[in-house]
Amino acid sequence: MTHPFTALDIGAQRLPGVLPAWHADVAPAALRTVTAAAKAGGARLVALWGSDETVRGAGFAVHIALACPAGLLWVSGALEREHPRYPGIADLFPAAARMQRAAYDLVGIHHRDSADQRKWLRHGAWPGGTFPLRKTFDGGASFPAGEDRYPFVRVEGEGVHEIGVGPVHAGTIEPGHFRFSIVGEKVLRLEERLGYKHKGVEKRFESLSPEAGARLAGRVSGDSTVAFAWAYCMALEASCGAQPPARAAALRGVALEMERIANHLGDLGYLGNDVALSFGFSQFWRLKEDLLRLNDALFGHRYLMDFVLPGGVAGDLVPGARRRLLDALSTLEEEVETLRTIYEEHAGAQDRFIMTGQIIPELAAELGLCGPAGRASGQAHDLRAELPTAPYADLAVRMAGHIRGDVAARVSVRFEEIAESLRLVRALLAALPEGPLRIALEPLRAGERGCGWVEGWRGDVFIALEAGDAGGLHRVHLRDPSWQNWPALERAVLGNIVPDFPLINKSFNLSYSGHDL
Amino acid sequence: MYRMLRQIAKTGIVTEPAPPADDELRQTGRRLEAAILAHFGRSLAIRHVDAGSCNGCELEIHACNSPYYNLERLGVRFVASPRHADLLLVTGPVSTNMETALRRTYDATPEPKLVVAIGDCGCSGGIFGESYASRGAVSRVLPVDVAVPGCPPRPIAIIQGILTAISGKSAASR
Numbered sequence: 001m002t003h004p005f006t007a008l009d010i011g012a013q014r015l016p017g018v019l020p021a022w023h024a025d026v027a028p029a030a031l032r033t034v035t036a037a038a039k040a041g042g043a044r045l046v047a048l049w050g051s052d053e054t055v056r057g058a059g060f061a062v063h064i065a066l067a068c069p070a071g072l073l074w075v076s077g078a079l080e081r082e083h084p085r086y087p088g089i090a091d092l093f094p095a096a097a098r099m100q101r102a103a104y105d106l107v108g109i110h111h112r113d114s115a116d117q118r119k120w121l122r123h124g125a126w127p128g129g130t131f132p133l134r135k136t137f138d139g140g141a142s143f144p145a146g147e148d149r150y151p152f153v154r155v156e157g158e159g160v161h162e163i164g165v166g167p168v169h170a171g172t173i174e175p176g177h178f179r180f181s182i183v184g185e186k187v188l189r190l191e192e193r194l195g196y197k198h199k200g201v202e203k204r205f206e207s208l209s210p211e212a213g214a215r216l217a218g219r220v221s222g223d224s225t226v227a228f229a230w231a232y233c234m235a236l237e238a239s240c241g242a243q244p245p246a247r248a249a250a251l252r253g254v255a256l257e258m259e260r261i262a263n264h265l266g267d268l269g270y271l272g273n274d275v276a277l278s279f280g281f282s283q284f285w286r287l288k289e290d291l292l293r294l295n296d297a298l299f300g301h302r303y304l305m306d307f308v309l310p311g312g313v314a315g316d317l318v319p320g321a322r323r324r325l326l327d328a329l330s331t332l333e334e335e336v337e338t339l340r341t342i343y344e345e346h347a348g349a350q351d352r353f354i355m356t357g358q359i360i361p362e363l364a365a366e367l368g369l370c371g372p373a374g375r376a377s378g379q380a381h382d383l384r385a386e387l388p389t390a391p392y393a394d395l396a397v398r399m400a401g402h403i404r405g406d407v408a409a410r411v412s413v414r415f416e417e418i419a420e421s422l423r424l425v426r427a428l429l430a431a432l433p434e435g436p437l438r439i440a441l442e443p444l445r446a447g448e449r450g451c452g453w454v455e456g457w458r459g460d461v462f463i464a465l466e467a468g469d470a471g472g473l474h475r476v477h478l479r480d481p482s483w484q485n486w487p488a489l490e491r492a493v494l495g496n497i498v499p500d501f502p503l504i505n506k507s508f509n510l511s512y513s514g515h516d517l
Numbered sequence: 518m519y520r521m522l523r524q525i526a527k528t529g530i531v532t533e534p535a536p537p538a539d540d541e542l543r544q545t546g547r548r549l550e551a552a553i554l555a556h557f558g559r560s561l562a563i564r565h566v567d568a569g570s571c572n573g574c575e576l577e578i579h580a581c582n583s584p585y586y587n588l589e590r591l592g593v594r595f596v597a598s599p600r601h602a603d604l605l606l607v608t609g610p611v612s613t614n615m616e617t618a619l620r621r622t623y624d625a626t627p628e629p630k631l632v633v634a635i636g637d638c639g640c641s642g643g644i645f646g647e648s649y650a651s652r653g654a655v656s657r658v659l660p661v662d663v664a665v666p667g668c669p670p671r672p673i674a675i676i677q678g679i680l681t682a683i684s685g686k687s688a689a690s691r
Contacts, residue, residue, distance in 0.1 A: 125613035126649050141649050145616050167618045170597035172565045172578050175615055197569045199612045200650035216644055222573025222669065266579070279521055285583035286531055292580070303573060305668065342520050513572045516612075 017238025020071030221514030227456025238450030312438025371459020480514030569612030
């Protein structure tokens, strides 16, 4: 069988499921060469994670997922039981640096030759030298909060001082720590420290049935509940060799686009608010509330939690929903157009937006910036357009884009994406297939693998799943797109003034919970 | 400017009535004296602390400030520091990595103070439960006056929880 990864010569096998995804086992020594060759062929890093294979009579394993032009390539390298080590790839893909540190904290696999060997997710929650995702680690164990020392990078020089912000912030946002080194008002360096919200999600999956996992996946990052639940179900369905019915796929698409519209509306409101245009906040949050109420009335939940279930969706549209939805979306479209004109003509807002928090396309490519932030910096990647699976295959999704990579570009991309999502919802409703909403899944067979990859509103959500014995979950790895974009935020603020940080941060609007797991 | 004024005029006022207090949400008997609560009732400063949520509850807390709910019109406003706050609005579960920060935030809040736990996870640990990385319910770490269930609780339920915490009407204890 010929396939797109022949040139890599790693014997990649096509994984089951709707996604064009491939898996290969490679020797740890070859991990770097394979990754470098894939990169040369245009691949981007999606995820890097570890797993404990000792229950299967082996040692440990390191896994790398790469976004290649032809699809997803998942490579696994078996590591020895005593000293699990592998060659780091952070020099090839900078986004791997934090993933490698997290993989050490959670699984105890060590990345050699990497410059940054500091802990990342551990803080003081569990003792150093113990690793929660090892099978011998009792997930229910409770440790007293340990001492937490973390060596931040110090910037020295005359007039340089530090501002430490968080984990408890001034606004209603998630917890994380930002260490600014500044001169006057100007940011010389920003160092993020995340992991405050680590709540043992991946360990929890291993104690859940595959069916129950969907509910947890939907709570990895609440604002992306549809994207995560769908990616999880896609991975599970692939592992079981099942395909959801066409009507379910279409309704998942409607839900995902509604989630995108709601989040973009909220962000546009806050972006106005952060430049003292409180009018924008009031208007966009009114529109967002209208949309959430519509979700509630038509799907039974304001944020569509637990709508996507393994094998399909939870329910059908209520009678009359199609008409109501179409009417509401027309009103919304008109209002958003009006507000877009107001934003674009508002000199004060544009003055704050333009050339603030810029990531130029070259840097975006190097960092692997993804989602709307990536598209605002010339990174033309959107799974719905590049690797469309049902229901996107026939919709010819138009990708939003910009090249300036500043706050204004990220605002513009959000406006464009709302318009496109409105078109997609209409198209999906116009051709909603008849048929069942959900099918029963066969029990998982030990050792089966599957992955889910969905373009959520914040970027591509990736989930890799491996089945364990007795129909359970051996390992579930979830990668929020924020993993790629958090490091970029550190770069976006350089040379900007401290008071612009909230604005720049909001223009990315990254997930802490999705990252910290 | 013309367009903006036109849009404001066209929108009008969309704010809806506030919900009444609900004694069912109380976790403890009324801890603060009625006189203090009456004082809070006219001007309450809230510090929100996300102690480990999935961020779903935060979406609804944001919505409380949207024009439909307009929490601020009730004299309730969010402040930037616990030192300015009368009430901590805590979402959970409390992750182990946030436990110290949460305790410090509580300690930094001047007495008299109230704590309202938000969401199923804040109430009980929810789907994350208790584990090596999660302490579970907010009440495992701080004294909680009112707990608002829901995944996530609707804005109206969050407002109801806040108003219950500052209502001096009932002294019923569980």
